[in-house]
Amino acid sequence: MSTEMKRRIFLKRSFAAGAVGVAAATGLLAPQQVLAAWNKAAFEAKELSGALDALMGSSAMAESADITVKAPDIAENGAVVPVTIDAGMDGVESIAVVASNNPVPLVAHFIMGPGATGFVSTRIKMGKTGDVIGVVKAGGKLYSAKKEVKVTIGGCGG
Amino acid sequence: MAKSIKIRAKESGGITTVKALMSHPMETGARKDSKTGKLIPAHFIQEVTCQHKGNTVMTAQWSGGISKNPYISFKFSGGAKGDELELTWKDNKDKSDSMTSTIK
Incomplete structure (x- = not known):
């Protein structure tokens, strides 16, 4: 050789x-x-864009019809609002749940491990009527879908 | 500490659906005590992780905006009946609890 x-x-x-x-x-x-690390900056941000910048590195997102946000039209008790986010796309990395009119808009951030499908369901508090936004990160990009929930009794403070 | 987690996992068609209920006050820190008028200090779960065979299938990071006694549900593929799942939570006072369950 x-x-x-x-x-x-x-x-x-x-x-x-x-x-x-x-x-x-x-x-x-x-x-x-x-x-x-629990993302302190993101969970203390008062604005949605600031929270997403801190959490996902960007707040530019596209609305997607593949994401379903399931929440009641009218929540009688804002302290317990069931929310389900189902992203019908592949390669979901993380899902953020945002209540747009809450004092702290970012409610939860789910990081999906290998094998996890783009589905999460939980119960959130809502201070007043507003949009529940599901932000899904898939393939490095952000997609979102939202649903308005009317709150008759607020769940934050009182 | 008494177990604060109920967890149920069911496998069907290759997809495992996990449902869990934790008991926790989930205080945001913005609520006032109606008798004293003082703020109730924040006390909420910050992180929930679920382990399956050494892999973290899901990590949830929460603010105080999750309801009291939190409920969570998610799905993953790759689980089989009889496999063990471990769910752990940790709150902002560094308390934690975990619970193991088998997939049915």
Whole structure:
């Protein structure tokens, strides 16, 4: 084998090793870093755009018909409003639940692990009538859908 | 501490649906005590994680905007009947609790 050949094999191998290293650094380690920290800035933001900037790195989102936000038309008790968000798309990374007129609009952020489908259901508090917005991050982009919920008795304070 | 979590997981057609109920006051910190007029300090669950076979299938980060005694439901694929699931919550006072259940 000539030195030239050896050099080529060496290069190939080092490239392969390099690729694995990059995959470990970006693909495998990143989710754990996300898990570690509760996003204080996002959960203290008073504006939706500020919360999304802090949470997802962007607040530019497109409305999507693939996302269903299920919530009651009229919530008699704002302290308990059942909300279901079903994103009919592949590769959902995370889902944020936002109550637009709450003092702290960002209510919850669900980070979906491998295998998890774009479905979450929970119960939220709503201070007054407003939109419930489901923001879905899929394939690095943000999609949203919303539904207005009329609140007759507020659930924040009172 | 008494167990504060109820969890139920059911597998059907390859998709596991997890439903969990936690008991927690979920105080936002913005509510006033009607007798003293003082603010009730914030006390709410910040993070809920669900583990299946060493993988985190779902992490939820919450504000105080989630209702008292929180309910959560989500779905994932890859679970089988008899598998163990562990759900853990942690609140802003660094208290935590966890519960293990098997998929039915």
